[in-house]
Amino acid sequence: MSYEVPRAAKLLKEVESKYIGLNAGRTHKAGKKVKVQRSPANPGEFIIWFGKTEIAKVQALDLTSTIQYTDGREQL
Template sequence: MSYELPRAAKLKVEMESKYLGLSVGRTHKAGKKCKVQRSPANPGEFVIWFGKTEYAKVAALQLTDTIEYCDGRQQF
């Protein structure tokens, strides 16, 4: 199964993130730019990337309440 490259987006709500390999992270405010892609391990989740080593996961049903795509492509 193939997955798309991460799409540009920005947060609608405040969100906690984690660093790869660590259990600590930080809080990102609404309006923060990020990249979003479907999780390869769990299709019911999306991974939100803040740089290369910082991420957060969100359920597919909550994605539209969490982020807004800003790459100009049509949303489904």
């Protein structure tokens, strides 16, 4: 499986994140700039990166209502 480079995006709604390796996390408001990548382990899931150690997982069907790509490439 190939690992695609994370794409620039912004949140369209609030998202709960978790720190990698911990159960702790926080809520991020709409409009926050993030990076988005398809999960290599589960193709039906996308990973939203809030820096290097904080992530949220979103199902592929919910992606278009959760984020908007801002890198200029066509949205899939």
